[in-house]
Amino acid sequence: MDPLSAAGLGLGAASLVFQLFAGCIKGFVLLSTAHNLGKDSSTLLCMLNLQEIKLTEWARRAGLLSGSHELDRRLNAVVVQAVLRELGTLLLDTEKLKSRYKLALNAVSPLTPVTGEPEFASAGGILSTAISDEARREIMLQAGLTHDSNGFAGRLRWAAVDKSKFEDYVSQIRLFVQELWALLDPLRQDELASGIQMVLSHVIGTSRQLEGLHALKETLQQSPTSLDPYLSSSDDAPLASAAEIKAFGMSVITASALPSSKSSSNDLPVTSQPNSSSRPFQDHSASFTIRDNTAVHLDILKIQDFVAFQGSLNMGTSSYDGEHVLVEWKDLPVHSRHKIMARVQDLAILLGAPKHPSFRSLKCKGIARDSTTPRIAFVFELPCSISSLQPPQPLRTLLRGCPSVTTRLQLALKITQSVRYFHMAGWLHKSLQSSNILILETGDEHRVLEPYLTGFAFSRLNSASEVSEQSSSNPQLDIYRHPEAMGEPSESFTDAKDIYALGTILLEIGEWRSLSQLAKIRPFLLEDGAKGGLATLRFRMGDIYASVTKMMLCGEIPQPFAGAQGSGQIVSPNILDVAVRELSRCTV
Numbered sequence: 001m002d003p004l005s006a007a008g009l010g011l012g013a014a015s016l017v018f019q020l021f022a023g024c025i026k027g028f029v030l031l032s033t034a035h036n037l038g039k040d041s042s043t044l045l046c047m048l049n050l051q052e053i054k055l056t057e058w059a060r061r062a063g064l065l066s067g068s069h070e071l072d073r074r075l076n077a078v079v080v081q082a083v084l085r086e087l088g089t090l091l092l093d094t095e096k097l098k099s100r101y102k103l104a105l106n107a108v109s110p111l112t113p114v115t116g117e118p119e120f121a122s123a124g125g126i127l128s129t130a131i132s133d134e135a136r137r138e139i140m141l142q143a144g145l146t147h148d149s150n151g152f153a154g155r156l157r158w159a160a161v162d163k164s165k166f167e168d169y170v171s172q173i174r175l176f177v178q179e180l181w182a183l184l185d186p187l188r189q190d191e192l193a194s195g196i197q198m199v200l201s202h203v204i205g206t207s208r209q210l211e212g213l214h215a216l217k218e219t220l221q222q223s224p225t226s227l228d229p230y231l232s233s234s235d236d237a238p239l240a241s242a243a244e245i246k247a248f249g250m251s252v253i254t255a256s257a258l259p260s261s262k263s264s265s266n267d268l269p270v271t272s273q274p275n276s277s278s279r280p281f282q283d284h285s286a287s288f289t290i291r292d293n294t295a296v297h298l299d300i301l302k303i304q305d306f307v308a309f310q311g312s313l314n315m316g317t318s319s320y321d322g323e324h325v326l327v328e329w330k331d332l333p334v335h336s337r338h339k340i341m342a343r344v345q346d347l348a349i350l351l352g353a354p355k356h357p358s359f360r361s362l363k364c365k366g367i368a369r370d371s372t373t374p375r376i377a378f379v380f381e382l383p384c385s386i387s388s389l390q391p392p393q394p395l396r397t398l399l400r401g402c403p404s405v406t407t408r409l410q411l412a413l414k415i416t417q418s419v420r421y422f423h424m425a426g427w428l429h430k431s432l433q434s435s436n437i438l439i440l441e442t443g444d445e446h447r448v449l450e451p452y453l454t455g456f457a458f459s460r461l462n463s464a465s466e467v468s469e470q471s472s473s474n475p476q477l478d479i480y481r482h483p484e485a486m487g488e489p490s491e492s493f494t495d496a497k498d499i500y501a502l503g504t505i506l507l508e509i510g511e512w513r514s515l516s517q518l519a520k521i522r523p524f525l526l527e528d529g530a531k532g533g534l535a536t537l538r539f540r541m542g543d544i545y546a547s548v549t550k551m552m553l554c555g556e557i558p559q560p561f562a563g564a565q566g567s568g569q570i571v572s573p574n575i576l577d578v579a580v581r582e583l584s585r586c587t588v
Helices: 002-009 016-033 042-061 077-092 093-102 133-142 163-182 185-208 210-221 233-257 339-352 404-426 473-479 497-509 536-541 543-554 559-565 575-582
Strands: 105-106 154-162 276-282 287-292 303-308 315-320 323-331 364-370 375-381 437-443 450-454
Touching: 016 077, 016 133, 016 154, 016 375, 042 163, 042 185, 042 210, 077 093, 077 163, 077 450, 093 163, 163 185, 185 210, 185 233, 210 233, 233 404, 276 559, 287 375, 323 575, 339 364, 339 375, 404 450, 404 497, 404 536, 404 575, 437 559, 473 497, 497 543, 536 543, 543 559, 543 575, 559 575
Parallel strands: none
Antiparallel strands: 105 154, 276 287, 303 315, 315 323, 323 375, 364 375, 437 450
């Protein structure tokens, strides 16, 4: 009997459907922990682990991970059993695996040592720990598939792995998992897709594995919409881009910290224009290719006809070498100038890197340094749809008129998604305010507001070791700042302070008025009473929108939102993931 088929014989007293599900989990475990997967192991493991996560999340919503392990009666038990049997056979039958996909697995003798790898430890894929080994053991223990809560029985080794054949194999696994997803009602399918999004968001946001992030990006890019309708390409592409930007940013920061890459305070930061050359950067655990960014000195004399936006002296439209551009001027502080210059250089590279449109940021053409004053100009390309006759405007100057609730909901969602993807990619904005949201207005009969995140001159890598810059002295901007972010910088800037600022922007969008004249800040904004900042927001935008706004200002996820994913979810949701999920549900 082949080694995987033998693993599926221990059926206990649990429900048949749960036993079949647990058999599939054991198949995933044995396949993903088998040794000798080859040079593409990170990507192949990521592909396999993603399907295990999807299956486990389906089982949670199908009732199989409840105390009774009984299938939800609304689901067709006969069909579920049939699909799980087919999936189990696909995962457990090594003979079919070899004959159909030319993938060979051999049992390893218990006496055969596996150098440097503990028995059935995680194979190291970026998604391998999304489901804990303890959770997997508990599932199989309760199904009677193992009597040892401390480990799994048997070991396997891949004899030969062809990447294209393995991809075909995972595609077939994906089809069975999707058949199970399709049995759920539309509401639970949406919840399931949202749950997977949160898992991937958490993994990207917390990972420090260059190779793993690259593998996840490749995995998400390889999922065709026709084969993965419940996590469509519209969901995959921004996540893949976030993983790529996260890895790219980590590489740039690490490279800039090398002795040969450090620049003095008088050096002009490089632009973000990538070229075809590359140089390998060796991480202690991975190999990742960094684009070689050559220093291009933009000519400051070519920045002409600068027109500042209303209420701003440092941001506006201009002409650079005949091209219509956006220019942001960054004053260079006297203190910590060396660190600030290094951050400016890294920021320019990041903002010039290709990103998915959901990031809603302009592409940085480069940087020009003013020789007469201590400041630097960030020069950005403007979308082709923006003409010089109809220049974009900051959101703060557009808070007038009567846009529809639908228009404001869509605007709030787009901005929240943008901030979410930047945070996911490991970057904080640090200067979120309505004057840094550039708006392109389109549409005649139906008003459409397309936002672009600007004001990145104060942006920084999300790292506890990064120094924070001193806040602006403009009291009108205090309304957007977290109380701990005012005055002299005493601690590192955190994502919670960005989220607080985003909450104030959502309040402005909901009320469609500027909050800059308010005297009391946080107490006013958090008050639901007759004179509070949230007093009329529920009336204007609805309960969900008001609750999302208050969640951002308070920095805590309320219980109704925290429990929306159901008990026992793989990861705890973060505020921005919840905000995007809830705002997406608002329709008018």
